[in-house]
Amino acid sequence: MSVSPRIPDTDIQNDSMEDRLYTVKYDDPGDSHLDVKVPSICADSCETADCVSICPADVWRRDDGEVPTIAYENCLECSSCRFACTYDNVVWEYPTTGSGVSYKHG
Amino acid sequence: MTDDTTESTIVDGAQLLEERAGDAALESPNYDGEFDAVIVGAGLAGSAAALTLAKRGLEPLLIERGTYPGAKNVFGGVLYTPTIRELTDLDGAPLERYIGEKRFSMLSHHDETAVSLKPGDWHREPHNDSFTVFRGDFDEWFAEQAVEAGATLITETTVTGLIREKGAIAGVETDRPDGEIRAPYVILAEGGNSLVSEGAGLKETESRENIAVAAKEVLEFPENDEAIEDRFRLVGDAGVSYHYFGEGAVGEAFGGGFIYTNDDTVSVGVAYSLEDAATKRQSPEETLNLFKSHPAVAPLLKDARTVEYSAKTIPEGGAETMPDLVHDGALLVGDTAGLVLNNGVHLEGTNMAVESGYHAAAAIADTIEGDGHLSQYADALEQSFVVQNLERYAWLQERVEEDRELLFERLPTAIADASTEYFEMDRKPKETHAKAAKARVLETVGGLKGATKLALRYRKLVR
Ligand SMILES: Cc1cc2nc3c(=O)[nH]c(=O)nc-3n(C[C@H](O)[C@H](O)[C@H](O)COP(=O)(O)OP(=O)(O)OC[C@H]3O[C@@H](n4cnc5c(N)ncnc54)[C@H](O)[C@@H]3O)c2cc1C
Ligand code: SF4
Ligand code: SF4
Numbered sequence: 001m002s003v004s005p006r007i008p009d010t011d012i013q014n015d016s017m018e019d020r021l022y023t024v025k026y027d028d029p030g031d032s033h034l035d036v037k038v039p040s041i042c043a044d045s046c047e048t049a050d051c052v053s054i055c056p057a058d059v060w061r062r063d064d065g066e067v068p069t070i071a072y073e074n075c076l077e078c079s080s081c082r083f084a085c086t087y088d089n090v091v092w093e094y095p096t097t098g099s100g101v102s103y104k105h106g
Numbered sequence: 107m108t109d110d111t112t113e114s115t116i117v118d119g120a121q122l123l124e125e126r127a128g129d130a131a132l133e134s135p136n137y138d139g140e141f142d143a144v145i146v147g148a149g150l151a152g153s154a155a156a157l158t159l160a161k162r163g164l165e166p167l168l169i170e171r172g173t174y175p176g177a178k179n180v181f182g183g184v185l186y187t188p189t190i191r192e193l194t195d196l197d198g199a200p201l202e203r204y205i206g207e208k209r210f211s212m213l214s215h216h217d218e219t220a221v222s223l224k225p226g227d228w229h230r231e232p233h234n235d236s237f238t239v240f241r242g243d244f245d246e247w248f249a250e251q252a253v254e255a256g257a258t259l260i261t262e263t264t265v266t267g268l269i270r271e272k273g274a275i276a277g278v279e280t281d282r283p284d285g286e287i288r289a290p291y292v293i294l295a296e297g298g299n300s301l302v303s304e305g306a307g308l309k310e311t312e313s314r315e316n317i318a319v320a321a322k323e324v325l326e327f328p329e330n331d332e333a334i335e336d337r338f339r340l341v342g343d344a345g346v347s348y349h350y351f352g353e354g355a356v357g358e359a360f361g362g363g364f365i366y367t368n369d370d371t372v373s374v375g376v377a378y379s380l381e382d383a384a385t386k387r388q389s390p391e392e393t394l395n396l397f398k399s400h401p402a403v404a405p406l407l408k409d410a411r412t413v414e415y416s417a418k419t420i421p422e423g424g425a426e427t428m429p430d431l432v433h434d435g436a437l438l439v440g441d442t443a444g445l446v447l448n449n450g451v452h453l454e455g456t457n458m459a460v461e462s463g464y465h466a467a468a469a470i471a472d473t474i475e476g477d478g479h480l481s482q483y484a485d486a487l488e489q490s491f492v493v494q495n496l497e498r499y500a501w502l503q504e505r506v507e508e509d510r511e512l513l514f515e516r517l518p519t520a521i522a523d524a525s526t527e528y529f530e531m532d533r534k535p536k537e538t539h540a541k542a543a544k545a546r547v548l549e550t551v552g553g554l555k556g557a558t559k560l561a562l563r564y565r566k567l568v569r
Contacts, residue, residue, distance in 0.1 A: 014394075014398060020391075020412060023412050023414045024414060024415055024416070053387045053389055054319055054389065054390070056389070056390035056391060057417065076416060077178065077299075078180075078419055079298070080319045080383075082311075083317045084314050094171055094301065096281050097262045097264065097281055097282070098173045098177075098261065098263075101178065102172065102242075103176075104240065104242045104243075104414060105240045105242060105371070105373070105413060105414040106177075106179045106181065106240065106241040106418075
């Protein structure tokens with residue numbers, strides 16, 4: 001054994017969001033199942049954009065003073081954004097007839 | 107169909123399931139009045155209800171939005187089977203591993219202090235009724251058991267609303283053409299994102315203080331076949347559930363991290379308060395990354411590859427926010443009724459989902475047979491472990507929330523420091539270190555007085 005043992009190697013390779021989402025089976029319904037109810041609330045009233053900070057799939061993105069863009073085809077259907085928006089401004093429906101995510105290891 | 111559950115009948119069950127799904131959904135959508143009850147959602151609660159009704163000789167219709175039951179479902183997870191085992195034979199069920207060790211671990215920024223439990227009994231059947239599973243496999247199998255018993259299952263069909271007639275709930279609307287289906291009773295087993303129940307005014311939307319957000323990864327070890335057995339010290343079908351708390355697990359948020367072993371993969375994830383995710387701007391992705399990189403966690407996951415990433419919310423309002431369970435013509439079960447115990451030490455929802463599905467179905471069967479009433483469901487649930495456990499721990503969540511900085515940040519660090527001190531190898535007498543270690547912990551909890559107060563605040567935990 002060497003005189004001073006090495007500190008354990010804790011380098012963990014975390015995948016990028018893109019790689020993570022690539023592991024999820026997804027069937028595109030063609031239309032977004034997500035939307036905002038009143039765009040001006042997002043653009044003018046909402047300062048925190050909680051939909052953006054809590055989404056585990058980076059679906060929601062917002063530039064200051066604008067309405068968020070919604071990359072619905074990355075949605076994991078976790079429902080967090082629906083509960084998180086304190087303005088109750090998220091339109092959240094299920095993707096129709098079985099489309100959207102299909103998990104194998106949920 | 108005979109009821110011997112050999113491999114081949116299960117395959118038949120799967121075919122039958124598809125045929126029936128095709129028939130019902132596409133060819134002859136008019137099923138008004140054909141069914142004794144419609145069940146929304148083929149998760150654990152829904153399939154338990156369908157199986158119970160079918161075994162009582164009734165005809166339930168089970169409607170699932172996913173391409174198969176379980177396709178939309180995510181949990182940790184450990185499936186708790188005391189009730190399922192009463193409803194059906196678990197031989198042949200797609201179980202991954204039984205839980206042979208539970209480990210609770212406090213993580214500060216750099217340190218770990220852990221307690222491990224390995225009762226010998228857990229290695230013997232029925233293995234404390236605790237098994238890791240994948241919901242994609244298990245929920246499909248469980249729904250097949252209901253179909254074999256006589257239930258009808260339609261997949262790829264989303265219930266979009268409830269039909270009301272003269273004030274009573276009289277069926278469901280679906281996203282299929284001519285998709286209205288009337289039936290005398292509806293069981294809402296749609297999980298915690300209860301769009302149908304909320305839309306029909308049977309329940310309010312939970313506030314985000316009572317919701318946890320969870321992100322999970324299933325990992326495999328492509329370069330090392332023995333990684334799981336070696337790193338978690340497993341023999342045979344034994345597995346582990348590791349639970350992590352404190353700053354090193356979920357940062358400043360209230361919640362925890364977990365690792366569960368499956369057959370040849372591990373499930374790793376974090377689940378924490380959605381309110382904290384929002385106000386502390388702590389994204390699920392970053393939180394998961396930090397947990398996986400903790401010096402006590404990373405070596406367990408070295409050289410792993412992601413098989414699947416997933417996310418989901420957990421309703422954790424417990425007894426306080428439980429909605430009315432019984433409505434005219436409809437019953438709420440499982441996560442739709444908020445039946446999850448999540449208090450740090452326990453994360454249990456699967457057993458409560460199945461138990462509630464069973465009692466709801468029993469109340470409907472008794473009512474149809476003329477010697478019962480729907481309201482007996484609420485009574486039965488109140489007398490069962492479900493409501494009893496939720497009420498028993500109702501105080502805990504609140505109290506932990508108040509003390510969280512102490513419990514999850516200052517105390518873990520103090521305990522880790524104290525252990526380092528206590529076991530320090532130098533030329534001072536042990537007594538010096540013991541005193542210093544004790545002082546370090548006492549200082550954090552506010553002296554002897556503080557320690558006594560803390561013990562009093564949590565004494566019900568061990569009662
Ligand atoms: C990350 C995480 C970890 C967990 N870990 C554990 C654990 O280790 N042990 C444990 O016991 N519990 C755990 N739980 C809790 C447990 O998963 C739930 O309590 C349990 O799954 C509830 O079962 P359910 O049948 O009520 O709902 P679900 O399992 O959510 O099932 C609902 C079903 O209804 C379907 N559905 C929903 N809406 C519609 C509609 N409109 N039309 C048709 N179908 C619909 C869904 O697709 C789904 O199949 C965990 C939960 C999460 C999120
Ligand atoms: S949190 Fe709600 S109001 Fe704010 S940007 Fe997001 S959707 Fe709009
Ligand atoms: S449901 Fe979940 S994954 Fe989908 S957009 Fe909302 S927060 Fe993101």
